[in-house]
Amino acid sequence: MLRRGPRSGLPITVAAHSRALGPAIGGCRLRHYPDWRDGLTDALRLAKAMTLKCAVAGVPFGGGKSVVGLPATTSPELRLAALEDLGELIGSLGGSYIPGPDVGTGPDDMLILRRHAPQVFCLPATHGGAGSSSGPTAVGVLAALRAGARHVFGSASVAGRKVVISGFGAVGSALAEALAADGAAVTVSDVDDAKRARALDLGYGWVHPDDAPAEQADIFVPAAVGGVLAPSVISLLTAPLVVGPANNQLTEDSVAHRLDSQGFTWIPDFVASAGGIIYTLAREIRGLSHERATAEVHGIEATTDLLLTRARANGTTPLAEAIALADTRTKA
Numbered sequence: 318m319l320r321r322g323p324r325s326g327l328p329i330t331v332a333a334h335s336r337a338l339g340p341a342i343g344g345c346r347l348r349h350y351p352d353w354r355d356g357l358t359d360a361l362r363l364a365k366a367m368t369l370k371c372a373v374a375g376v377p378f379g380g381g382k383s384v385v386g387l388p389a390t391t392s393p394e395l396r397l398a399a400l401e402d403l404g405e406l407i408g409s410l411g412g413s414y415i416p417g418p419d420v421g422t423g424p425d426d427m428l429i430l431r432r433h434a435p436q437v438f439c440l441p442a443t444h445g446g447a448g449s450s451s452g453p454t455a456v457g458v459l460a461a462l463r464a465g466a467r468h469v470f471g472s473a474s475v476a477g478r479k480v481v482i483s484g485f486g487a488v489g490s491a492l493a494e495a496l497a498a499d500g501a502a503v504t505v506s507d508v509d510d511a512k513r514a515r516a517l518d519l520g521y522g523w524v525h526p527d528d529a530p531a532e533q534a535d536i537f538v539p540a541a542v543g544g545v546l547a548p549s550v551i552s553l554l555t556a557p558l559v560v561g562p563a564n565n566q567l568t569e570d571s572v573a574h575r576l577d578s579q580g581f582t583w584i585p586d587f588v589a590s591a592g593g594i595i596y597t598l599a600r601e602i603r604g605l606s607h608e609r610a611t612a613e614v615h616g617i618e619a620t621t622d623l624l625l626t627r628a629r630a631n632g633t634t635p636l637a638e639a640i641a642l643a644d645t646r647t648k649a
């Protein structure tokens with residue numbers, strides 16, 4: 318569904334890729350795109366990834382996403398108008414797409430969408446929701462990383478390993494803190510140079526984002542934007558294990574083969590980044606406690622382990638195995 322917002326005049330896309338397992342669920346992305354069609358493409362690709370994420374995570378929802386293409390600079394008034402427009406469009410879909418936060422939105426924005434939409438996820442805790450999903454997402458990435466480290470290095474421990482995290486935002490900073498606490502040597506990177514001082518204060522190394530994939534490391538963690546793993550980047554990569562939360566990390570699926578054939582273990586983003594959705598649904602739909610919901614997020618370690626074991630046994634890639642697992646669930 319593509320519409321120009323009546324209040325904001327901005328292009329709004331709501332994409333529902335699959336409803337085979339339940340209503341389409343997925344975040345609302347508000348960001349600037351060079352062309353409105355890039356926002357449309359982003360929504361379609363992200364919605365497809367959400368279908369895979371939900372199916373592999375074993376949650377009864379399909380994949381959706383909504384995207385508003387903002388101008389290069391946005392006033393608070395325009396942003397509010399865009400959210401009202403988005404909420405109205407989602408409301409007109411009668412519950413077939415359920416939104417949550419994504420890049421450019423947060424739990425407080427869900428309150429605005431709820432004025433129009435029948436259901437939203439990740440409301441602030443003060444309004445009965447589970448709040449930001451970035452903490453549980455980081456917990457899930459760490460679970461996937463442990464399984465990956467066991468397969469690649471023979472031990473789940475990160476002590477003494479060098480980890481480069483590209484994207485020092487909500488998830489990236491939580492990952493940096495946890496990995497450093499477990500004894501990893503952490504280097505971070507961000508396009509926002511203002512984050513450099515904080516990173517250095519916390520004792521992390523810093524590398525320019527363009528140089529992050531080539532930085533000598535044991536583990537590379539894409540925690541910023543999609544499309545970071547292009548063939549040209551893979552020829553520079555040094556880390557044998559690549560795992561992170563950024564959605565749609567590969568420029569195209571064939572890159573998974575290239576990574577595999579060059580000896581890199583890449584854990585599909587839709588597997589590693591499912592912690593937020595697993596936690597939020599466990600809390601907000603099933604009413605589980607924080608502890609029980611977090612325990613379910615830790616299940617990502619066993620899922621990752623299964624996919625890596627199958628890929629090794631079948632001579633395939635973890636991506637192929639993850640898609641096969643999702644297919645068996647969505648087509649059952």
Ligand SMILES: NC(=O)c1ccc[n+]([C@@H]2O[C@H](COP(=O)([O-])OP(=O)(O)OC[C@H]3O[C@@H](n4cnc5c(N)ncnc54)[C@H](O)[C@@H]3O)[C@@H](O)[C@H]2O)c1
Pocket residue numbers: 419420421449450451452454483484485486487488489506507508509526540541542543562563564590591593
């Ligand atoms: N937050 C969640 O619960 C969640 C869940 C699933 C997936 N993800 C994905 O994980 C990634 C990080 O999420 P977040 O919540 O930490 O977002 P965030 O916006 O808090 O942080 C992203 C950071 O990346 C930086 N950045 C942008 N472009 C960059 C580039 N080219 N190189 C290096 N840094 C760059 C930004 O300046 C920002 O600091 C996003 O791709 C998001 O879609 C997040």
